[in-house]
Amino acid sequence: MIRPTDEAELTEAILDAAQRGARLAITGGGSKADMGRPVEAETLSLAGLAGIVDYDPAELVLTVRPGTPLAEVEALVASQGQMLAFEPFDHGPLFGRAAGSATIGGVIAAGAAGSRRLSAGGARDHLLGIHAVSGRGQAFVAGAKVVKNVTGYDLPKLATGSWGRLFALSELTLKVLPRPPMAVTSAIAGLTTEQAVRAMAIAMGSQAEIAAAAHIPASLRDGPALTLFRIEGFAPSVKARGEMLRTVLAAIAPVEPVDMPLAESIWRALRTLDPLPADRPLWRINIPPSGAPGVVAALEPHGAAWLADWAGGLLWIGFAGDPVLVRDAAARAGGHAMLVRAPAEMRAHIPAFHPQPAALAALEERVRRAFDPLGLFETGRF
Amino acid sequence: MSLRMPEPDGATLAKRADIIAALRAIVPGESVIDDADALRPYESDGLTAYRQPPLLVVLPETAQQVSAILAWCHANKVKVVPRGSGTSLSGGALPLEDGVLLGLSRLNRIIDIDYDDRLVVVQPGVTNLAISQAVEERGFYYAPDPSSQIACSIGGNVAENSGGVHCLKYGLTTNNVIGCEIVLMDGEVLRIGGRHLDPAGLDLLGTIVGSEGLLGVVTEVTVRILPRPQAARALLIGFPTVEGAGQCVADVIAAGIIPAGMEMMDRKAIHAAEAYVRVGYPLDVEALLIVELDGAMAECDHLTEEVERIAAANGALSIRCSRDEAERVAFWAGRKAAFPAVGRLAPDYYCMDGTIPRRRLPEVLKRMEQLSDRYGLGVANVFHAGDGNLHPLILYDANVPGELERAEEFGNDILRLCVEVGGVLTGEHGVGVEKRDLMPEMFSETDLAHQQRLKCAFDPELLLNPGKVFPQLHRCAELGRMHVHRGQLPHPELPRF
Numbered sequence: 001m002i003r004p005t006d007e008a009e010l011t012e013a014i015l016d017a018a019q020r021g022a023r024l025a026i027t028g029g030g031s032k033a034d035m036g037r038p039v040e041a042e043t044l045s046l047a048g049l050a051g052i053v054d055y056d057p058a059e060l061v062l063t064v065r066p067g068t069p070l071a072e073v074e075a076l077v078a079s080q081g082q083m084l085a086f087e088p089f090d091h092g093p094l095f096g097r098a099a100g101s102a103t104i105g106g107v108i109a110a111g112a113a114g115s116r117r118l119s120a121g122g123a124r125d126h127l128l129g130i131h132a133v134s135g136r137g138q139a140f141v142a143g144a145k146v147v148k149n150v151t152g153y154d155l156p157k158l159a160t161g162s163w164g165r166l167f168a169l170s171e172l173t174l175k176v177l178p179r180p181p182m183a184v185t186s187a188i189a190g191l192t193t194e195q196a197v198r199a200m201a202i203a204m205g206s207q208a209e210i211a212a213a214a215h216i217p218a219s220l221r222d223g224p225a226l227t228l229f230r231i232e233g234f235a236p237s238v239k240a241r242g243e244m245l246r247t248v249l250a251a252i253a254p255v256e257p258v259d260m261p262l263a264e265s266i267w268r269a270l271r272t273l274d275p276l277p278a279d280r281p282l283w284r285i286n287i288p289p290s291g292a293p294g295v296v297a298a299l300e301p302h303g304a305a306w307l308a309d310w311a312g313g314l315l316w317i318g319f320a321g322d323p324v325l326v327r328d329a330a331a332r333a334g335g336h337a338m339l340v341r342a343p344a345e346m347r348a349h350i351p352a353f354h355p356q357p358a359a360l361a362a363l364e365e366r367v368r369r370a371f372d373p374l375g376l377f378e379t380g381r382f
Numbered sequence: 383m384s385l386r387m388p389e390p391d392g393a394t395l396a397k398r399a400d401i402i403a404a405l406r407a408i409v410p411g412e413s414v415i416d417d418a419d420a421l422r423p424y425e426s427d428g429l430t431a432y433r434q435p436p437l438l439v440v441l442p443e444t445a446q447q448v449s450a451i452l453a454w455c456h457a458n459k460v461k462v463v464p465r466g467s468g469t470s471l472s473g474g475a476l477p478l479e480d481g482v483l484l485g486l487s488r489l490n491r492i493i494d495i496d497y498d499d500r501l502v503v504v505q506p507g508v509t510n511l512a513i514s515q516a517v518e519e520r521g522f523y524y525a526p527d528p529s530s531q532i533a534c535s536i537g538g539n540v541a542e543n544s545g546g547v548h549c550l551k552y553g554l555t556t557n558n559v560i561g562c563e564i565v566l567m568d569g570e571v572l573r574i575g576g577r578h579l580d581p582a583g584l585d586l587l588g589t590i591v592g593s594e595g596l597l598g599v600v601t602e603v604t605v606r607i608l609p610r611p612q613a614a615r616a617l618l619i620g621f622p623t624v625e626g627a628g629q630c631v632a633d634v635i636a637a638g639i640i641p642a643g644m645e646m647m648d649r650k651a652i653h654a655a656e657a658y659v660r661v662g663y664p665l666d667v668e669a670l671l672i673v674e675l676d677g678a679m680a681e682c683d684h685l686t687e688e689v690e691r692i693a694a695a696n697g698a699l700s701i702r703c704s705r706d707e708a709e710r711v712a713f714w715a716g717r718k719a720a721f722p723a724v725g726r727l728a729p730d731y732y733c734m735d736g737t738i739p740r741r742r743l744p745e746v747l748k749r750m751e752q753l754s755d756r757y758g759l760g761v762a763n764v765f766h767a768g769d770g771n772l773h774p775l776i777l778y779d780a781n782v783p784g785e786l787e788r789a790e791e792f793g794n795d796i797l798r799l800c801v802e803v804g805g806v807l808t809g810e811h812g813v814g815v816e817k818r819d820l821m822p823e824m825f826s827e828t829d830l831a832h833q834q835r836l837k838c839a840f841d842p843e844l845l846l847n848p849g850k851v852f853p854q855l856h857r858c859a860e861l862g863r864m865h866v867h868r869g870q871l872p873h874p875e876l877p878r879f
């Protein structure tokens with residue numbers, strides 16, 4: 001394992017790999033190591049590039065090195081009453097690892113956002129600037145350390161969701177936001193999938209400013225299905241918007257408050273996905289929310305277990321059946337399906353990413369080669 | 383024009399008649415404009431200091447026509463400059479003498495409104511405001527609101543990643559667009575993103591937004607819409623010092639409040655605006671803040687009290703809260719009229735757009751005052767205070783020989799100052815031709831080369847909107863070289879560019 005501790009060493013490591021014709025698999029905390037095709041490649045760990053570079057709460061800007069553990073970043077911003085609003089998603093627990101083992105660089109490279117992505121934007125919307133070393137062995141910067149900037153191409157957007165295939169991050173600047181002083185969850189019990197998606201659409205289209213909306217079907221609970229709504233903010237506002245939510249959904253069903261411990265356990269479950277059977281392949285389907293009932297109807301009869309987040313726009317599916325069924329259902333709904341967790345033999349022949357149309361795949365390939373002309377970061381994992 | 387643009391290609395100029403004939407085979411005859419008088423309205427955009435009539439103008443009505451035009455120009459090595467409504471303040475749509483100006487104004491249909499998934503699909507020539515108007519009846523709106531919103535097109539907004547006074551809370555264009563159809567320079571039509579939140583692969587959409595028309599021509603855009611907040615209220619707060627106003631802004635954010643808008647004006651801008659629209663701005667203050675709060679009524683009530691308390695603690699001389707919608711609009715009227723109001727102080731003004739870390743504001747304003755003295759030109763300041771985006775307005779008279787050049791030099795010094803204190807050249811207006819030659823102030827040659835290689839992945843012949851953004855466009859083959867010492871390049875089978 002190559003483990004540089006600063007940008008100069010990182011550059012040296014990449015140049016050296018270029019000369020040797022080696023291929024590098026970039027890693028941080030290793031929380032996502034079991035995703036994608038199993039491959040043989042040298043590991044380039046960014047765990048040694050860790051620490052906070054600059055944090056100015058009043059400017060809403062945080063600059064960190066990529067190897068900094070997510071838990072450390074979240075604790076730091078929480079200490080100032082702030083948060084990473086996209087609710088960074090920690091893959092560790094999906095693979096039986098401790099929560100908090102992911103690094104901030106890994107979260108950004110995976111573009112991994114949690115339930116609040118629905119209202120606050122994703123990792124892409126909160127990454128302001130990067131320092132990185134490309135596959136050319138050259139350090140470069142893009143973006144900046146201010147919240148509003150359109151100078152030059154928005155290359156930081158390419159970092160989120162790049163899965164380490166374009167460049168190795170050496171520093172990143174994130175937008176941080178005030179942490180809402182209050183969060184209240186309420187729920188409707190017993191809705192069908194269609195009713196739940198309908199209710200979530202009405203809620204999202206209301207002035208209740210829903211922060212997160214999710215649905216857990218009865219099949220995963222000791223009780224009726226639960227459709228959940230989280231409202232965040234200052235206390236008087238949270239209270240008023242809770243009333244608004246009850247009013248707009250009155251025609252569908254009563255909205256009941258959910259007590260804090262239960263609410264916390266449910267939102268946690270949407271991060272760890274514990275309710276889904278651990279022995280089945282896990283898929284992540286990204287679709288327009290209105291497409292959720294169609295996907296569920298296509299897969300449930302074949303034995304799929306599922307959870308819906310993002311008002312239906314994100315489906316987590318535990319499914320042992322034919323991968324073609326999953327990808328077809330996602331595509332028909334206008335979205336895509338990522339294979340997140342599966343046995344190595346399945347990952348060897350089912351790609352993690354949903355296949356793209358040929359012309360788009362070709363453009364992506366050209367973009368990757370622009371930063372990594374030798375394919376140093378193309379390990380074959382994706 | 384002092385600006386250096388790419389040398390016109392004699393061969394292209396010589397075959398103008400052939401180009402006109404070829405494009406008239408793609409679009410109806412009258413959609414190709416070649417008459418010198420008819421070309422004049424297209425010779426500049428919102429940055430009127432620079433003018434150049436294009437080789438010709440073509441106005442397609444469908445994405446298929448856009449694709450055919452680009453494919454023909456690509457095959458015949460003819461440069462293309464895309465244009466929306468022509469409101470760019472950085473010269474993003476400045477024509478080229480040897481380039482086809484591709485106007486997208488006739489692609490102006492709203493294709494779909496989807497309230498369940500809260501999105502609208504539009505063609506690029508639809509104006510920003512028209513999107514909000516189309517969904518108004520159901521209580522929705524499109525959040526980014528650049529000041530030119532009645533005229534500017536959504537295609538132009540995508541090209542420039544346009545902002546507005548509400549973007550601290552609601553984001554720029556990039557945070558509100560989830561899909562597009564784009565035509566590459568070779569005519570290939572691609573769909574990027576869609577109606578879902580995250581892409582299946584690389585976030586190419588994120589790089590297309592803000593690419594200033596250099597990567598492709600957008601022929602369809604999918605935007606997210608939001609329910610209009612139940613209430614909105616504006617506070618008008620006067621301060622005896624800029625420092626006091628700046629501290630108030632910092633304290634509001636430290637209190638966990640992200641206002642819908644938070645604008646600051648300096649004394650000169652306040653006086654100019656009040657003289658122009660007479661909305662009752664206090665004239666005995668050095669800085670004026672407009673703080674807009676929106677959301678549920680209860681939230682507005684709560685936050686109004688909080689902000690009033692913070693303002694008082696920072697020595698505010700006057701605090702007024704809008705009592706109704708008419709008064710809220712009136713409070714904004716002065717700010718929104720600030721540019722034309724300042725325009726009455728001098729024959730011409732030049733609007734800058736740097737962003738700084740907010741804490742450096744008092745220092746930056748002081749040094750701007752010194753620069754103002756040195757250049758002998760006045761400057762008025764309006765400022766998106768919440769996100770640190772400055773709009774200094776430099777006053778000059780273009781009829782006085784040398785004053786335009788002095789104004790531009792003054793502006794360049796202001797932008798250098800923004801970069802020096804940790805900020806950037808442009809917060810929302812774009813680089814275009816205006817800030818192109820200042821890019822090395824912020825980026826090294828290596829940084830710029832990494833940006834330009836993205837351009838090469840989309841448009842390797844560099845035919846789309848050349849002369850913008852990059853101080854120097856390198857040939858893509860030249861940029862593609864990678865030298866590896868002490869040995870052979872590995873993986874000879876891989877393509878390199």
